[in-house]
Amino acid sequence: xxxxxxxxxxxxxxxxxxxxxxxxxxxxxxxxxxxxxxxxxxxxxxxxxxxxxxxxxxxxxxxxxxxxxxxxxxxxxxxxxxxxxxxxxxxxxxxxxxxxxxxxxxxxxxxxxxxxxxxxxxxxx
Amino acid sequence: xxxxxxxxxxxxxxxxxxxxxxxxxxxxxxxxxxxxxxxxxxxxxxxxxxxxxxxxxxxxxxxxxxxxxxxxxxxxxxxxxxxxxxxxxxxxxxxxxxxxxxxxxxxxxxxxxxxxxxxxxxxxxxxxxxxxxxxxxxxxxxxxxxxxx
Numbered sequence: 001x002x003x004x005x006x007x008x009x010x011x012x013x014x015x016x017x018x019x020x021x022x023x024x025x026x027x028x029x030x031x032x033x034x035x036x037x038x039x040x041x042x043x044x045x046x047x048x049x050x051x052x053x054x055x056x057x058x059x060x061x062x063x064x065x066x067x068x069x070x071x072x073x074x075x076x077x078x079x080x081x082x083x084x085x086x087x088x089x090x091x092x093x094x095x096x097x098x099x100x101x102x103x104x105x106x107x108x109x110x111x112x113x114x115x116x117x118x119x120x121x122x123x124x125x
Numbered sequence: 126x127x128x129x130x131x132x133x134x135x136x137x138x139x140x141x142x143x144x145x146x147x148x149x150x151x152x153x154x155x156x157x158x159x160x161x162x163x164x165x166x167x168x169x170x171x172x173x174x175x176x177x178x179x180x181x182x183x184x185x186x187x188x189x190x191x192x193x194x195x196x197x198x199x200x201x202x203x204x205x206x207x208x209x210x211x212x213x214x215x216x217x218x219x220x221x222x223x224x225x226x227x228x229x230x231x232x233x234x235x236x237x238x239x240x241x242x243x244x245x246x247x248x249x250x251x252x253x254x255x256x257x258x259x260x261x262x263x264x265x266x267x268x269x270x271x272x273x274x
Contacts, residue, residue, distance in 0.1 A: 014159070086185060105255050108245055114255075
């Protein structure tokens with residue numbers, strides 16, 4: 001059986017590298033994108049993720065706009081989405097909740113907590 | 126009048142220089158961390174959590190510098206508008222100065238908000254708990270099915 005796909009979207013290569021290093025060893029297939037547009041292109045091309053973890057502050061399309069776009073796609077309408085961001089504002093969290101956001105992680109993340117969150121959502125045991 | 130315009134021109138030049146320094150620091154740290162991350166990722170080392178947290182600080186530093194560059198762009202734009210208005214009509218000097226002062230104060234407030242937004246929680250060494258918004262977390266579409274639990 002193939003491993004669940006976890007998508008990471010962040011405009012910072014360093015942030016993507018940190019998540020890649022932090023999730024080494026988990027039974028998941030990691031796909032990383034430097035922009036929401038790139039991720040949407042692959043989703044439209046048939047990639048089926050089990051979890052999407054995205055940054056909020058990104059140029060062109062921010063994390064909340066990306067989330068809204070994901071909810072319009074049949075393949076990701078109910079896919080869990082976690083926001084991984086430096087932002088802590090309750091208004092932004094509320095906006096995310098309205099769009100069906102699953103959860104919120106404040107950067108810099110604790111690797112153990114990130115892995116625990118992925119385990120919890122995917123029930124990797 | 127020319128002196129005031131010249132003074133603001135110098136301020137703009139200084140701000141542009143600071144912006145260039147910011148950009149240079151961003152590019153240098155991007156390049157250095159990109160190399161470091163590539164090595165660490167390919168080596169598949171079992172890094173301590175504290176090191177992975179430290180690696181993330183470059184992203185936060187980068188965002189902070191970008192935020193200050195955004196503020197500089199707004200300030201130089203406001204100064205340009207001011208210089209343009211006093212060149213066109215010397216009688217507008219006081220009025221324009223007041224408008225510029227208001228814009229600069231607004232820019233400062235926006236920059237402070239951005240600083241807080243881009244800081245994350247660097248003080249909390251243990252990291253934050255992940256905040257889940259619902260007890261029902263959708264598992265996604267593994268094998269074509271959507272599971273709720």
